[in-house]
Amino acid sequence: MEGNRRSARHSPGNVTIQDVAARAGVSTATVSRTLANPEVVSATTRERVLRAVEATGYTPNVAARNLRARRSMMILVIVPNVASPFIAEVLRGIDDELVLSGYDMIIGNLDNLVEREARYVKLVQSGQVDGVMITSGRIPGDGDRSMADLGVPMAAVCAAVPGLTAPHVTVDDRQASIDVATHFLEFGHRRFGYISGPAGNVNEIDRYDGFKEGLRQGGVGAKDLTYWPGHFNLRAGVDAAEDFLTLEAPPTAIYAACDEAAISFMKTVISAGRRVPEDVSVVGFDGIDVARFVRPTLTTVHQPRYELGRTGAQALLKAIAGLEVEEPVVRLAAPLIQGASSGPAPV
Amino acid sequence: MEGNRRSARHSPGNVTIQDVAARAGVSTATVSRTLANPEVVSATTRERVLRAVEATGYTPNVAARNLRARRSMMILVIVPNVASPFIAEVLRGIDDELVLSGYDMIIGNLDNLVEREARYVKLVQSGQVDGVMITSGRIPGDGDRSMADLGVPMAAVCAAVPGLTAPHVTVDDRQASIDVATHFLEFGHRRFGYISGPAGNVNEIDRYDGFKEGLRQGGVGAKDLTYWPGHFNLRAGVDAAEDFLTLEAPPTAIYAACDEAAISFMKTVISAGRRVPEDVSVVGFDGIDVARFVRPTLTTVHQPRYELGRTGAQALLKAIAGLEVEEPVVRLAAPLIQGASSGPAPV
DNA sequence: TAACATTATGTAATCGATTACATTTACACA
DNA sequence: TGTGTAAATGTAATCGATTACATAATGTTA
Numbered sequence: 198m199e200g201n202r203r204s205a206r207h208s209p210g211n212v213t214i215q216d217v218a219a220r221a222g223v224s225t226a227t228v229s230r231t232l233a234n235p236e237v238v239s240a241t242t243r244e245r246v247l248r249a250v251e252a253t254g255y256t257p258n259v260a261a262r263n264l265r266a267r268r269s270m271m272i273l274v275i276v277p278n279v280a281s282p283f284i285a286e287v288l289r290g291i292d293d294e295l296v297l298s299g300y301d302m303i304i305g306n307l308d309n310l311v312e313r314e315a316r317y318v319k320l321v322q323s324g325q326v327d328g329v330m331i332t333s334g335r336i337p338g339d340g341d342r343s344m345a346d347l348g349v350p351m352a353a354v355c356a357a358v359p360g361l362t363a364p365h366v367t368v369d370d371r372q373a374s375i376d377v378a379t380h381f382l383e384f385g386h387r388r389f390g391y392i393s394g395p396a397g398n399v400n401e402i403d404r405y406d407g408f409k410e411g412l413r414q415g416g417v418g419a420k421d422l423t424y425w426p427g428h429f430n431l432r433a434g435v436d437a438a439e440d441f442l443t444l445e446a447p448p449t450a451i452y453a454a455c456d457e458a459a460i461s462f463m464k465t466v467i468s469a470g471r472r473v474p475e476d477v478s479v480v481g482f483d484g485i486d487v488a489r490f491v492r493p494t495l496t497t498v499h500q501p502r503y504e505l506g507r508t509g510a511q512a513l514l515k516a517i518a519g520l521e522v523e524e525p526v527v528r529l530a531a532p533l534i535q536g537a538s539s540g541p542a543p544v
Numbered sequence: 545m546e547g548n549r550r551s552a553r554h555s556p557g558n559v560t561i562q563d564v565a566a567r568a569g570v571s572t573a574t575v576s577r578t579l580a581n582p583e584v585v586s587a588t589t590r591e592r593v594l595r596a597v598e599a600t601g602y603t604p605n606v607a608a609r610n611l612r613a614r615r616s617m618m619i620l621v622i623v624p625n626v627a628s629p630f631i632a633e634v635l636r637g638i639d640d641e642l643v644l645s646g647y648d649m650i651i652g653n654l655d656n657l658v659e660r661e662a663r664y665v666k667l668v669q670s671g672q673v674d675g676v677m678i679t680s681g682r683i684p685g686d687g688d689r690s691m692a693d694l695g696v697p698m699a700a701v702c703a704a705v706p707g708l709t710a711p712h713v714t715v716d717d718r719q720a721s722i723d724v725a726t727h728f729l730e731f732g733h734r735r736f737g738y739i740s741g742p743a744g745n746v747n748e749i750d751r752y753d754g755f756k757e758g759l760r761q762g763g764v765g766a767k768d769l770t771y772w773p774g775h776f777n778l779r780a781g782v783d784a785a786e787d788f789l790t791l792e793a794p795p796t797a798i799y800a801a802c803d804e805a806a807i808s809f810m811k812t813v814i815s816a817g818r819r820v821p822e823d824v825s826v827v828g829f830d831g832i833d834v835a836r837f838v839r840p841t842l843t844t845v846h847q848p849r850y851e852l853g854r855t856g857a858q859a860l861l862k863a864i865a866g867l868e869v870e871e872p873v874v875r876l877a878a879p880l881i882q883g884a885s886s887g888p889a890p891v
Numbered sequence: 892t893a894a895c896a897t898t899a900t901g902t903a904a905t906c907g908a909t910t911a912c913a914t915t916t917a918c919a920c921a
Numbered sequence: 922t923g924t925g926t927a928a929a930t931g932t933a934a935t936c937g938a939t940t941a942c943a944t945a946a947t948g949t950t951a
Contacts, residue, residue, distance in 0.1 A: 213937055224901050229939055239899060256669040260611040261937035264906045269607065271650070279635045282834075285627040292626065292653050301667065303618070304651050306639050320648065323606040431833055457834070464837040486778055487804070490811040492839050560907055571931050576909055586929060608907035611936045 212253045221249035232257070272513065273317060273326040275305040277333040281429065282485045283455070283502060284332060287355060290506025291330060298514055300327070307333055309395065309428070315339030321349050328517045330354065330509060334399040336361055350516040354509030355500075356399045357526075364512035364522045366505055368531035370403035370482075371410070373498045374452070376533050377480050378411025380496075381450040385542040386478065390423040390448035392437045392458045398429075404454050404482060423448050427458055434461030441477075442469050449477055449542045456481035456488045456497055463491065463538060474540035484534060493537035501529050559600045568596035579604070619860065620673040622652040622664060624680040628776065629832045630802070630849060631679060634702060637853025638677060645861055647674070654680055656742065656775070662686035668696050675864045677701065677856060681746040683708055697863040701856030702847075703746045704873075711859035711869045713852055715878035717750035717829075718757070720845045721799070723880050724827050725758025727843075728797040732889040733825065737770040737795035739784045739805045745776075751801050751829060770795050774805055781808030788824075789816050796824055796889045803828035803835045803844055810838065810885060825886035840884035848876050 218225045223242060231238050231246040238246070249255075263269050272295055276284050292302055303326060305317040314337035321329060321344055329349055331337070334356035337344045345351070351363040358365070381389065391408055394401035405424075412422060425440060427433025434453060438461070441447050453459035459481030463473050473479055473493055481488060484499030508527060515522050565572045570589060578585050578593040585593070596602075610616050619642055623631050639649055650673060652664040661684035668676060668691055676696055678684070681703030684691045692698070698710040705712070728736065738755055741748035752771075759769060772787060774780025781800060785808070788794050800806035806828030810820050820826055820840055828835060831846030855874060862869050 214939095215937080225938075226902080226940075227900060230900090233939080237899080242899080256666065256671075258611075258937050259670040259672045260607055260616065261906090262939075264605075264607040264611050264908095264937085265939050267906070279639065280629075280632040282627075282629050282632070285629070285632055288626045288651070289653065289655065292651070293655075296663065302651050304635070304639070304649050306636065308636065308640075316643065319603070322603045324603075325606045431837060434837075460834065461837045464839060467839060487807065487834050487838075490778060490781075490808045490838070492811060492814060561909095562907080572908075573910075573932080574930060577930090580909080584929080589929080605907050608936090609909075611907085611938095612909050614936070 212255045213258065214255070217246065217249045217253055217255045220253060221246045267324075268327050269325055270300050271303055271326045272300050272328045272330060272510075273303050273305050273320060274330045275307065275314075275317060275333050275337055277307050278309055278429075279304060279306045282457075282487070283429075283483045283500070284355075286485075286502035287332060287506040287509075290503040290508075291354075291510045292506075293503075294507045294510035294514070300514075305337075307337075314344075318342055318344050318347070321347050328352070328513050330513055331358055331361070332356070334358055350513060352509050352513035352516060354505045357403075359399060364509070364516060364525050364527070366509040366512060366527045366529065368498075368500050368505070369528050370400050370531075371407035373482070373531045373533065374404045374407025375411035375414070377452050377498065378408050378415065378417075380480065380533060380539065381452070381478065382412070382415040382417075384450070384478065384540060386448075386450035387417065387542065388421050388423075388446065388448040388450070389417065390425065390437070390441065390451040392425045392433055392451065392453040392462060393427045394433075394454035395428045396426065401454055404452075408452050421448075427454070429455040429457065431457045431461040434458035434463075435465050438462045438465035438469075441466060442471075447477070450539070451477060451479045453479065453481045456483045456485045456495060459495055459497065459538075460488065460491050463493075463495070473538050476543055478539035478542075480533075480539050488536070496536040496539040497534055498531050499534045500531050504529055559602045560605065561602070564593065564596045564600055564602045567600060568593045614671075615674050616672055617647050618650050618673045619647050619675045619677060619857075620650050620652050620664060620667060621677045622654065622661075622680050622684055624654050625656055625776075626651060626653045629804075629834070630776075630830045630847070631702075633832075633849035634679060634853040634856075637850040637855075638701075638857045639853075640850075641854045641857035641861070647861070652684075654684075661691075665689055665691050665694070668694050675699070675860050677860055678705055678708070679703070681705055697860060699856050699860035699863060701852045704750075706746060711856075711863060711872050711874075713856040713859060713874045713876065715845075715847050715852070716875050717747050717878075718754035720829070720878045720880065721751045721754025722758035722761070724799050724845065725755050725762065725764075727827065727880060727886065728799070728825065729759070729762040729764070731797070731825065731887060733795075733797035734764065734889065735768050735770075735793065735795040735797070736764065737772065737784070737788065737798040739772045739780055739798065739800040739809060740774045741780075741801035742775045743773065748801055751799075755799050768795075774801070776802040776804065778804045778808040781805035781810075782812050785809045785812035785816075788813060789818075794824065797886070798824060798826045800826065800828045803830045803832045803842060806842055806844065806885070807835065807838050810840075810842070820885050821887035823890055825889075827880075827886050831881060835883070843883040843886040844881055845878050846881045847878050851876055 214225045214228050218228045231243050307313045317337050318339045329351045331353040332355045354366045357367050425437035459479050463479050481495050481497040484497050488495040488497050561572045561575050565575045578590050654660045664684050665686045676698045678700045679702045700712045704714050772784035806826050810826050828842050828844040831844050835842040835844050
């Protein structure tokens with residue numbers, strides 16, 4: 198004997214299919230069938246079983262069902278940082294899609310720390326999730342194993358993950374960044390600054406490359422581009438601004454790899470007496486909501502965040518269902534939204 | 545026969561404790577013991593089992609373990625809206641605490657829709673989570689059942705949930721709002737505006753009540769307080785501002801129930817030619833990161849968001865462990881952070 | 892009405908790990 | 922060498938739902 202079943206645990210565990218079967222005077226198989234395939238049981242039995250279900254308040258135990266069915270109805274969503282306003286809206290899109298198919302979402306928050314990946318590799322390996330959604334731009338791993346080797350269905354959003362042969366839904370960071378460069382060049386700018394995202398991040402690489410490429414097409418070389426290292430956060434803009442303010446002949450056009458950095462850059466240089474966009478133009482990336490409510494309104498590359506999440510989740514669900522994903526790589530449009538933070542170069 | 549075990553599913557499910565036992569030439573019980581209580585098996589056997597585990601790459605199936613143990617090591621976190629910058633930081637705190645005890649987090653996103661609660665009542669009832677963290681200010685229910693009747697351990701953060709007898713970790717919204725009123729009164733303001741959160745929300749109620757109370761203490765009555773309905777979002781500030789701009793003798797001090805509304809209010813009235821704080825003072829609530837980077841810097845009630853999450857998670861873990869929670873209600877300090885958006889009343 | 896096809900239900904194996912209890916083995920001491 | 926105790930391992934029940942297969946009940950047709 199291992200202790201009384203009706204003790205300890207909270208109510209959900211209390212009423213089992215056995216209880217319902219006993220009460221209805223049928224076998225557990227019949228109860229199960231009544232709930233899963235009502236049409237195969239006779240009307241009278243069905244009636245009786247449903248009444249017993251009602252009376253007992255029975256809800257199937259999901260651990261048992263999942264053990265049998267070898268699935269969990271859970272999706273692991275790997276995010277670089279839950280606290281980022283960019284990712285939050287992506288999560289909404291993912292969740293809205295998953296709920297339609299009855300899946301729930303486990304958040305794997307890396308907090309920008311690679312060593313946190315190991316925890317989620319283990320989670321996947323122990324069979325706790327049916328699929329993995331990657332928003333972090335890299336395949337999680339733990340020293341030896343990579344999550345890709347575990348054979349679990351995956352999909353990536355927001356960033357093209359190197360080496361991952363799974364559906365991708367992203368924007369074209371590179372092309373969008375070329376557009377930013379063009380935007381600046383059309384306004385006559387000749388000296389540029391770039392506030393970087395985290396080193397090695399695929400989005401960062403594409404954005405920086407694209408920006409350099411766009412400038413190069415306009416005849417601008419490396420010596421007219423100041424690079425400030427940073428991360429996808431507010432701090433990056435402050436750091437860059439502090440350096441910017443010390444320069445003799447500062448850039449007149451600044452491209453930040455994320456809106457937060459652009460916003461904090463603007464704030465810092467304006468507080469120091471510079472004018473945006475008269476003295477310096479600023480463009481961000483992401484199109485977070487608040488970008489429309491800073492002064493001046495931020496010019497930014499608008500990512501369709503909700504759609505990215507939603508479309509990515511659709512792809513993942515297809516992969517889980519074993520369907521061929523007809524479009525393994527989807528690139529959504531990321532238009533440059535003109536705000537008031539960018540304009541003609543000072544004369 | 546139900547089909548070959550080695551087929552279909554992805555690798556995690558493939559290698560079971562049986563395989564390890566067979567390879568090591570012992571029983572499954574011994575394998576299990578080696579992993580759970582290494583000291584009870586002999587050194588030689590332990591060695592042999594561990595080698596077999598290594599060779600096969602065995603990871604225990606969590607569904608099976610949970611079924612047996614009657615637990616899931618999952619916590620459901622109910623959030624009103626994943627995309628809110630306020631909640632994101634709370635989630636970080638919760639997650640950081642949970643990870644220490646080996647729990648993972650399922651996000652129950654309500655998207656501010658009451659009807660979405662039913663889904664999570666079901667999730668809890670089916671025994672899929674060991675505890676519930678509520679950040680939405682109300683006990684989720686679905687018509688007849690309330691989640692509180694399910695007997696699952698719960699805790700609430702960010703908002704005191706009416707009718708919930710479970711640990712709470714919040715700030716004192718009411719007192720903080722009295723402080724805001726006092727702040728305005730000391731600056732000589734006599735006409736006030738309040739941008740509301742969602743009707744019925746407990747935080748909203750406390751904030752509005754506190755503000756009115758603070759004003760009353762300063763001899764200000766209802767006729768000098770303009771109320772604008774809204775939600776915890778950017779839209780609310782725009783709507784309020786549009787009405788504000790039509791007023792003959794507009795308030796000179798505006799209190800917004802959330803930072804987003806405060807920020808968008810400022811932006812809108814400044815764009816219309818008003819000056820902040822010379823013409824109108826603005827104070828927000830929450831202390832989201834970006835509040836320090838708008839112009840003027842926002843004066844706001846700073847909630848210790850990360851700490852709220854972290855402390856709340858601690859309380860929940862204690863409740864799950866069956867420990868008495870010595871402090872069922874914890875109120876963290878929420879200081880008013882003076883920014884540049886509030887100042888003396890215009891003369 | 893006998894023979895057979897349908898339909899409805901029950902029995903028991905199964906998913907994979909854990910653990911109470913039973914059994915075996917090793918070792919100490921008389 | 923026999924007995925008793927401790928240590929190590931094995932056997933099988935258990936968690937709760939699902940489902941292949943077996944069996945029983947009902948209906949149909951010649």
